[in-house]
Every structure is written in structure tokens, then in C-alpha cells.
Amino acid sequence: MNWKFTGDRPVYQQIMETLRGAVLKGELPPGGKVPSVRDLAAQAQVNPNTMQRALTELEREGLLVGGGTSGRTVTREQKVLEAMREETLRALARECAEKFMVFGVTPTQAAGLLLALDEVKEES
Numbered sequence: 648m649n650w651k652f653t654g655d656r657p658v659y660q661q662i663m664e665t666l667r668g669a670v671l672k673g674e675l676p677p678g679g680k681v682p683s684v685r686d687l688a689a690q691a692q693v694n695p696n697t698m699q700r701a702l703t704e705l706e707r708e709g710l711l712v713g714g715g716t717s718g719r720t721v722t723r724e725q726k727v728l729e730a731m732r733e734e735t736l737r738a739l740a741r742e743c744a745e746k747f748m749v750f751g752v753t754p755t756q757a758a759g760l761l762l763a764l765d766e767v768k769e770e771s
Contacts, residue, residue: 648674650691658693662701665691667735670710670721670728677728681711681719 648669652661669675681702682690688698702719705711709727711719722728747757 648690652693659697659701659704662687662691662693662698663705666701666705667710667731671732671735675721677721677723677725679721681721683718 648665650662650665652658666675666681670677675681681687684695684698684702687702688695691698702711706713706719708731709724710722710731712722713719744754744757747754747760752760
């Protein structure tokens, strides 16, 4: 996982975003075991309490399932996974649109630019 943090939002929220991305990319598959709080905190170089907060929030959202002494796993609930994917992609699209609008580019124009990137990729 790519652990890069910025100062614009709380670290635990950025950890949550990184873990959601890992689920979307399949790094943490449905039903897969999530590394321990201490292991993740060491990887991300954050306080274990910060990591615990992020994981607890993801449990509240239903993305992770607590297993007591056996640790956490990623949910197998397809509805939860699909809702998380949709929400994540909408947030990304909103963020992208806001950045385009700073330069006076409308969402429709931005969509055209993104489609053009896809066409260039297909030609390669």
C-alpha cells in the first residue's frame, strides 16, 4: 500500500482512503485478512492509535469485519463493496471536476479530455 499523507486532512481519514483503495484494487480481497493494527501502523509509520481509529471507522462503515482474536477481514457483502466503490469513484470524480473548474474547464469538457486519454492509451 502507498502510505503518503498530506496536511490537508486528518491522517486517519487518509488511512481509510488508502485501505479503501487497497480493497478496490484487490490488494485486500473480500474475505481477506487485514494485517494487524501494529503491522499496518509500522508500515504507514503512524501511531497505532491512529491506525486503530481508521480501522474502527471502516468497521462502522461495514467494509471491515472484526473477528475478535482472529483479527479483521474485508467484508464479503457485495452490496457494501459496491456502495463503497460507487462512493469512492463519485468522490474522485467530484475532486477531479473541482480541479478542472479552477481552470474554467466544464465537467463535459473534462470528460472529453479524459476520453481522449483513453483513446491515446488504446492506440499505444
